[in-house]
Amino acid sequence: xxxxxxxxxxxxxxxxxxxxxxxxxxxxxxxxxxxxxxxxxxxxxxxxxxxxxxxxxxxxxxxxxxxxxxxxxxxxxxxxxxxxxxxxxxxxxxxxxxxxxxxxxxxxxxxxxxxxxxxxx
Numbered sequence: 001x002x003x004x005x006x007x008x009x010x011x012x013x014x015x016x017x018x019x020x021x022x023x024x025x026x027x028x029x030x031x032x033x034x035x036x037x038x039x040x041x042x043x044x045x046x047x048x049x050x051x052x053x054x055x056x057x058x059x060x061x062x063x064x065x066x067x068x069x070x071x072x073x074x075x076x077x078x079x080x081x082x083x084x085x086x087x088x089x090x091x092x093x094x095x096x097x098x099x100x101x102x103x104x105x106x107x108x109x110x111x112x113x114x115x116x117x118x119x120x121x
Contacts, residue, residue: 018095027100029080032105036073037048038114043069065115072108076100 016024047055047062079101086094 010073016084018090022083022095022098024042025095025102026080026083029076029083029098029105032102032109033073033076033080036069036076036105036109036112039109040066040069040073061119065112065119068108068112068115072105072112073106075108079105 043062043066047058047066050058079098082094082098082101085091086098
């Protein structure tokens with residue numbers, strides 16, 4: 001009986017099936033990866049704007065931001081890949097993994113953005 005209730009709720013818009021979640025996560029993961037790639041380019045550009053002698057004094061700050069952005073970028077791509085793999089394997093576990101990577105990516109983006117704002121002097 002519970003299974004029929006879930007199907008009815010899905011038809012009525014109450015629940016999303018794993019395939020729909022995977023589609024949404026695939027879209028969100030690739031869009032977020034693109035956004036993070038732009039942010040990462042901004043970090044590199046900011047670092048490169050310093051004179052060669054001054055780079056040593058700001059390297060740690062830029063590396064910290066860059067690593068958070070890189071981990072977020074990687075997590076976004078892994079999220080999209082796991083969501084795409086769901087289409088081949090039709091496994092609810094892959095959807096869970098893709099959502100977990102997307103959440104990790106969002107946390108990394110938040111931390112990287114926070115560090116960027118915190119670093120304004």
